[in-house]
Amino acid sequence: MRPATDAQTVLHTLQQRLDRPPEQGFTAAALEARAVLLRESADVLSDPERRQAYEAELMALDTEDGALTPGLDVPPSREMGALLLLWEAGLAIDAFDAARRCLQPPQAPALGSHREADLTLLAGEACRMGARELQGRRQFERAAQLLQEGITLMRRTGRQPEQQRQMEHDLADLLPFRVLDLLRRDLSATDERAEGLNLLEMLVERRGGLEGDGDPALPRKDFQDFFKQIRHYLTVQEQVDLFSRWASGNATTPGSATAEFLACLALTASGFAQRKPERIAAAQLRLEASGQPGLQPFLACQHLLLGRVATAEACFSQGADPALRAWAAEHGSEPLAQLCAYCCDWLRRDVLAGYRDIEIDPDLEAYFADRDVQAYVEQLDRRQNRELQGRSHAGTEAMSAAPLTTDPVLDSLASRGTAASSEDPMRWPDPLEPAADPASLPLESSDPFRTATTTPARSSAAPRPRRAPLGAAGWKALPGWGRMAAAAVLVSAFVAAGLAGMMALRPLSPASPDKQPKPGVGATGTSPPPADTPAKSPPAAKPQPARAAGPVPLTSAEPDESQLRALLETWLQTKAAALDGRTPAIPPADLARERLVRELAAELRRNRARGVSREQVTTEIQGLRIDTRTPRRIAAAVDIRYSDTALDAQGKVVDRTPATNFRNLYIFGREGEVWKVVGFRPLS
Template identity: 50%
Template sequence: MELPIDHFRLLGVSATTDSETVLRTLQQRLDRAPDQGFTIDTLQARAELLQASAKLLSDEERRQSYERELTAIADTGEGAIAALEIPPSREVGGLLLLMEAGQAQETFEAASRGLQPPQAPALGSSREADLTLLAGLACQAAAADFRNQRRYEAAARTLQQGLQLLQRMGQLPEQRRQLERELKLLLPYRVLDLISRDLSALTARQEGIRLLEQLVLQRGGLEGELDADFPQDEFQPFFKQIRQFLTVQEQVDLFSRWAEAGSATADFLASFALTASGFVQRKPERIHAGFQRLQAGGQPGMDVFLACQQLLLGQVEQAQTLFDAGADEALRQWAHEQSDDPLARLCAYCRDWLSREVLPGFRDIDADADLEAWFADRDVQAYVEQQDRIRGRLTSSAAPEPAPAAADTAQELPAWPDFSLEPTPTSQDPAALDAAATEADDDLWDGPQWRLPNLQLPAMPALADLPRWALPSAGAAVVVIALGGWLLLRPRTQPAQPLPVQPAEQAQPPAAPPTPPASVAPSFPLAAADPSETQLQELLEAWLEAKAAVLAGGNAPLPLTDLARSSQVALLQRQEQANRSAGATETVKASVESFSVSERSPNRIAAQVTLRYSDERRSSSGAVLNQTPATSLTNTYVFARDGERWLLAAFKPG
């Protein structure tokens, strides 16, 4: 066989090395024979080849003749290279020297061919053992060379070929384990290599996305800790870096799949990707889908984000309510610095939110947060007008009006806010955005760029932090919002927010539904770490009874903030205030017929609930304004853990 190497490189000397140095190098090479387990025949063949090269290079006449041959080969200009003819008896020794000379890939390819028919050695022979060992070592060395060149896919293919070869030979189990481990450690680099390629490289990018899903799966999800070789403190900076190479639709698809598998973080990121996609493509329905995802998650600290989404959907009143409920003191102060008009303040924050949190971090998005252009778009205007018409038909019963005809009342929806089709937002505790949250977020996301030892990742622009809100004014404090599952449901306390009580002289409400205190008072606030269905049903029933009492013009039997989050309390406040301003009262009857938990995690529980519901709304003179006859409703209620308490957090009509 021919080895693609000359005598100088085989021995490890340069063309200017003198004869004395040649002989000294020979002795050093003989004294440092490989000790990986090769047979004596291979080591002897190696020594003989080294001695032959040293003998030629130490003979001045033969050396000059050989150098003239090398010069002639180089002068041909046809890409020819020098080669050495090796007898078959010294083949494995020659390949061993080729690998020692730094040509690991050529060694691996030659050893692999030597193990294939018709060249395959006799089964169980020393030549078979030496060639197999050499193939494994050369494969590992070649993969390391490719990795140092940042050719991660080439390194992975070489490792896979080596594994297949060793598995077919049924030898070297320890060597196979080493190759498998190196292939596993290479996975993040392969993802980065493939996803960072041009968008026209569809096949490579699809393979990169497949490998990214494999990486997340073997970790146990975005929040998982199953991969000891890639811990969370390394994975999160890596994931920040990866996101900027994904298009917005790729992120929507990926995060949606991971959210369906139970990842709260992915649900959060999918909401932001949908919002970015909808804003850039002028598709409000995508923003609405993002709003529904964020709302249904029931996570605290989301109100200001939900407010921005509602504003983009044209729901100004709901957006302002959410913003007021979710903004902390620093954010309120900043907003007041922007304008005296509440709507202008909300628009200023929404514009800042889009430019800082939503639009950065997508490979195919380069857009400004231009709200004027958004609301001037015909498709956006048509969507908002359509939704206004729908809401006008569905919620017309909430406004005081003459008593409707009997034929019309059966078609009207209940006036109780929880059973309207208007999305019910979650809330952020005003105390949630504290220094502890800021420190925790910094620990997770503001670490150094991800890297492994002795390797340099491709230079790239810094990726915008995953969702956080920072005051843009100089010297202002930074307020960090918890991100999905990584900062899910931080412990917090929530101050009571008592509702205004209607003076007796302003209305003549019917008697409030009876509220037996003995069945409710002992259980609340609900502090069980893992509440049973019975306890959760009692919490819901207590909230329904409290709402009915407030809407009837009375006082709630229990503090409302011991039962529900501030967003639910705020909506009830609005309903009660609207009734009081109109001089109207409501009699609501709602009883739980069935209660079944459908989802459960340490911080979030969702339940499917069937209710028997009816209501009646009367004017101050006692005239019936509208009513809903008794009917069965099936809805989803979400309970969330705030600190040590479980509260009703969100609601979705069936």
């Protein structure tokens, strides 16, 4: 009440307050205590002398620089009335704190008393009002904490079940706002941001997945707008981790095609921004293996960033629609110039936008000038050349109808068939599992989840796109300014600027998707010899069978991590033995799916074709953790250290891969009662 208010107005206001008591169900004793305090306040304010003394005391307190706070001494018999007036005055949080203290020992009232009932009711009402006030100030996490305190209090007293349900409903409605509140905080607030990520996963799971619609409190359109907003508060690695988990799904939530696509975009953004093309290669593998139609233009950009110009041009030519072709034609007359223009636009619009920690221009020239990128492309080029030479030798031998080899190891593998040797060994998902729930349909083209112009969608009827042919020949055919310089120069001016030859490149550990490093081979293979020492020629005596690493077959209905690790080690040993020219102790078909056995036979043939007599492989499983599990399929994240050395018939080193750490997702499937290795794909 204002200081200038006259006594008549004070009395009128008093009568209104007395005529309009709270209607939430407080007892008569509480309302009477409130009425007594109102009358006493009116008596003071309507008496000029008492009012003057009261206002003088308030002014004196105001001159103490805030050291003292005004207050009233209220006898215990009228305490409930004072709390009601405090709540009605809009100080809901203060009223809740005071009521909660009164409900705790040693002030706690007798169980079942009217005072306990009034305090509990007031605490609930004040809690909800205070939470709404905090929401109005955009302090969503503080509002949630207040509601949690109120729910805990209601559960402890066992009273006001309806209020408790209302507070739980209010808390559930706050979930997306809490996520936004926590994730927009500074990156140094690691605990708060971690809590925000946990709440985000809880929200998505409550909806039934990223494309789900199981949350009536947050309709699909509202969730999409919310999700589009919070993406800008997430770092690129946070998005890779989140989307990868949602793409795989779990026991309660199906896998998400949208999440898989977004994970591939995040991996590509990370690889481009941090100059790590192996991440782009992993994204390209995953995007290709997803089986979604309409991805050729995106795959073309990824192939270009990996230095596969011919493959990139082929993908773009096959997948670009007439509108995109017309747009590209306006940005250059040469196919490579058009592709570079589209790649820059794709990076700027769809890939690099939407991350809290990425602020980089889509500069292809700077990207290809990086030493790590140069080393990766050069190593990829060498491997492609070896594969092309091997295929050429293999084709000549096939036309002459001469037997490829009399190696008993290869002969035993060949009996399993080699028709699928051209299949991608990283194909995903495993055909053992049924397709995702048909209810999880692709989103419409306006869906904000899709950050690309061409919307990818899961299609179970459409065949999965196979990997485009190797681009080494087309890459070699570029003009004399050099393969590496072509893309970098064309993106800046789309004109051939003469560079004399290839830049000096340093070696890099293999991570190319065109010739995967073999993280799925021998756990106990022979260590490679020193780089400057030729390996000894293989002995003429018959090779001894390899020793198995663990018990097979694996028939446990629910194998644990140690059993899966033993199975994988046995399969790796079997592959290492076959590649080293030894007879495996266990037939490969008893450990892995037929596709992997055919792939192993094809790899042996490729080695023979390029003059490799033996390939000594060393792998070490450094860790295995089960990621997802169903009755007939298990996915496990595996950390592997891998190296290999290829030798010719005289024991001379033909090629070598230095020791490299890989992280792969291995798939185990159950055929009948036996678990086998199905396949693997690299993780970020």
